[in-house]
Amino acid sequence: GAVVSQHPSWVICKSGTSVKIECRSLDFQATTMFWYRQFPKQSLMLMATSNEGSKATYEQGVEKDKFLINHASLTLSTLTVTSAHPEDSSFYICSATAPGEAFFGQGTRLTVV
Amino acid sequence: GENVEQHPSTLSVQEGDSAVIKCTYSDSASNYFPWYKQELGKRPQLIIDIRSNVGEKKDQRIAVTLNKTAKHFSLHITETQPEDSAVYFCAARETQGAQKLVFGQGTRLTINP
Numbered sequence: 001g002a003v004v005s006q007h008p009s010w011v012i013c014k015s016g017t018s019v020k021i022e023c024r025s026l027d028f029q030a031t032t033m034f035w036y037r038q039f040p041k042q043s044l045m046l047m048a049t050s051n052e053g054s055k056a057t058y059e060q061g062v063e064k065d066k067f068l069i070n071h072a073s074l075t076l077s078t079l080t081v082t083s084a085h086p087e088d089s090s091f092y093i094c095s096a097t098a099p100g101e102a103f104f105g106q107g108t109r110l111t112v113v
Numbered sequence: 114g115e116n117v118e119q120h121p122s123t124l125s126v127q128e129g130d131s132a133v134i135k136c137t138y139s140d141s142a143s144n145y146f147p148w149y150k151q152e153l154g155k156r157p158q159l160i161i162d163i164r165s166n167v168g169e170k171k172d173q174r175i176a177v178t179l180n181k182t183a184k185h186f187s188l189h190i191t192e193t194q195p196e197d198s199a200v201y202f203c204a205a206r207e208t209q210g211a212q213k214l215v216f217g218q219g220t221r222l223t224i225n226p
Contacts, residue, residue: 032211043202043219044157049211057211093156095214102147102206102214104156 002028002098006105013084013112020080021108023050023094029074030096035067038091038107050077050094084112115140115207119217127225132193134220136203137185145206146186147214148177150199157202161188190222198224 003026013019023033031052036044048069049057056069068080081088093107116139126132138146144165149157163170163177163186170177174193179186190197203217 034211034213041221043216046213046215049213051211091154097212100145101159101162107154107156109154 001101002026002096002103004094004096004103004105006094006108008108009106010109011111013110015085015112016083018080018082019084019110020078021092021094021110023077023079023096023105025075025096025098025103028096028098030077030098031074033071033077033094033096034102035069035077035079036093036095038093044093047079050079052077081110084110086112088112115143115205115213115215117203117205117215117217119203119220121220122218123221123223125223125225126193128193128195130193132188132190132197132222132224134188134201134203134222135185136187136205136217137183138205138215139184140205140207141181141184142208143205144208146177146179147204147206148175148188149202149204151202151219152199160201193224195224195226198222 005024007022033050035047038044047062050069050071052071058064071077089112094105095102119136147162150160151157174191176189201220204214
């Protein structure tokens with residue numbers, strides 16, 4: 001199947017700093033990618049839809065100025081958590097859809113201290 | 114938008130017995146229903162999916178049934194094994210816009226030896 005690669009797999013940052021997470025489709029082009037957040041023992045909650053060459057679409061309640069999304073090419077989307085706080089600590093996962101199926105990145109465990 | 118409800122939240126069965134997890138969805142236009150298995154700290158793995166033009170699909174010990182009229186679909190695992198222990202998520206894909214995947218709340222399945 002198609003491969004989606006996410007980097008880094010884990011990151012620890014200080015409160016107030018920014019963290020960038022990359023999501024790449026390795027063997028297919030993705031005009032749309034999705035960013036999810038998953039808190040412990042909870043489901044995947046869609047944060048935003050990343051659209052190549054245009055602005056991301058954010059779900060209700062997600063701050064677009066805090067979670068910056070850039071989808072500059074057909075194989076790369078980035079999520080930047082700005083001014084991170086401990087409550088932003090979570091598991092962030094991206095996905096992209098190859099025809100008929102969604103493929104997920106490995107996920108990024110973000111810990112803000 | 115789509116809303117997916119999943120039950121039960123936890124399920125414990127004896128090894129060798131069957132496990133059934135149920136989901137309901139709200140948008141009758143949704144046409145794709147995947148099931149994912151997620152182990153701790155890992156990405157969701159697709160285990161089986163079904164499209165709206167099919168009522169049942171089976172892959173070895175795993176089967177999924179879909180009732181479009183009632184808007185519910187179920188995962189059936191037979192002859193359960195300890196390695197089936199994980200969190201399982203159902204999802205429904207919207208047909209409008211970006212065709213987002215909306216996830217159920219998840220079911221923690223434990224197989225007791």
